[in-house]
Amino acid sequence: MEEFIVDSPQKMEKLGALLSEKLKGNEVIGLKGPLGAGKTTLVRGLVKALGLKENYQVRSPTFTLVNEYPTRKGKVLHVDLYRVRDFDYSELIGEGILVVEWEEDPKKCDIFVEIEVLDENTRRVRIHP
DSSP states (O other), X not given: OXXXXXXXXXXXXXXXXXXXXXXXXXXXXXXXXXXXXXXXXXXXXHHHHTTBOTTOOOOOOTTTXXXXXXXXXXXXXXXXXXXXXXXXXXXXXXXXXXXXXXXXXXXGOSEEEEEEEOSSSOEEEEEEO
């Protein structure tokens, strides 16, 4: 397990970029943390570092359930289980890098990221392989 203290959205994006360096493709990454903890910000940094193609923006898929981002290193699928915790995303596994916000079960993931809010600006981020 790796642990980081992050005190700004910019540093959360940099942590996402750092996480992207560990990826080979087709991993399932679970993200756990409360509302406003920085889950989507982490995904934004990860996707940008993978080479997000022009005219795409990383946004929370809370209402769309799944956002797809084409990158130079392949497709990233960004799932948000906030509204539908029982959504079966298993058919998406293997279609690219799959990032699942609000995942509660680390056993379903290749990488599991827990974000803990310490104060208004500070987060403790634990990355489990």
